[in-house]
Amino acid sequence: MDLLACPKCxxxxxxxxxxxxxxxxxxxxxxxxxxxxxxxxxxxxAPINPGRLYCGACAWQGAAQELVESRM
Ligand SMILES: [Zn+2]
Structure with missing residues (x-):
């Protein structure tokens, strides 16, 4: 399964x-x-809001559209 990743970390x-x-x-x-x-x-x-996601590992927050392809 392809996953998206935090654009920051x-x-x-x-x-x-x-x-x-x-x-x-x-x-x-x-x-x-x-x-x-x-x-x-x-x-x-709290329900998942695609317009406001919080990274579980760093301080990033943003919309689903801002996520990047995972490089892992
Ligand atoms: Zn992050």
């Missing part, structure tokens, strides 16, 4: 929010979220 892991319960996910080549652990999402977790 290259991480393939993103989170739905910086605060509170979050969803951890990856983004496929069609810019659809791929949820790593769907059975572990809290009921009150």
């Amino acid at each position: 290259g991480s393939e892991l993103f989170v739905s929010t910086r605060q509170g319960e979050r969803i951890v996910f990856q983004m496929d080549a069609e810019r659809n979220p791929v949820i790593a652990q769907p059975d572990r999402i809290a009921a009150d977790a």
Whole structure:
């Protein structure tokens, strides 16, 4: 599966929010979220907003359109 990566650090892991319960996910080549652990999402977790993604590894935040092809 081809994944997209953070344009700043290259991480393939993103989170739905910086605060509170979050969803951890990856983004496929069609810019659809791929949820790593769907059975572990809290009921009150912030939903994934394609217009505002947060990198799981650095301070980057931005829209799905800004992601780059993973080089990993
Ligand atoms: Zn990053």
